[in-house]
Amino acid sequence: MARHDHHDGGGADLKSAARDRLTESGEQWTGMREAVFDALAGFDRPASAYDIAEAVSKAQDRRVAANSVYRILDLFVGANLARRVESENAYVANNHPGCLHDCIFLICDNCGQAKHIDDDSIADNVRKAAEKSGFSPSRPVIEVRGLCEDCG
Structure with missing residues (x-):
């Protein structure tokens, strides 16, 4: 999934x-x-x-x-x-400490909220791209800046 x-x-x-x-x-x-x-x-x-x-x-x-x-x-x-x-x-x-995933944070530049989503396919693609470049990734850090639903 x-x-x-x-x-x-x-x-x-x-x-x-x-x-x-x-x-x-x-x-x-x-x-x-x-x-x-x-x-x-x-x-x-x-x-x-x-x-x-x-x-x-x-x-x-x-x-x-x-x-x-x-x-x-x-x-x-x-x-x-x-x-x-x-x-x-x-x-x-972490609101679900029993679940291990690489985090993707959506960070609002206006109010400072940080929403956490899990999408293993994105994290896996980042890992694969790093490996393809000869890099051994330990943990992808994926943060997206912008405006949240309330501020947008």
């Missing part, structure tokens, strides 16, 4: 799926990791590590350093709990 859609969960279901995915990968679901995931999932657009650190700091009434958040976000990306929006140096919670 080249393209497919997911029912995007949220709230407790999303956190439960993220916790399960992280522990299945051999990592612990700690209080700080939960706080970072909650903050990340609470944003309606891609959030930087600094945005997340500020949200966690406010929620816990103590300062949380962005470098600690970066380490957790790297772990989350590796475990498929979060996706990195490269052009924004920001992150979004």
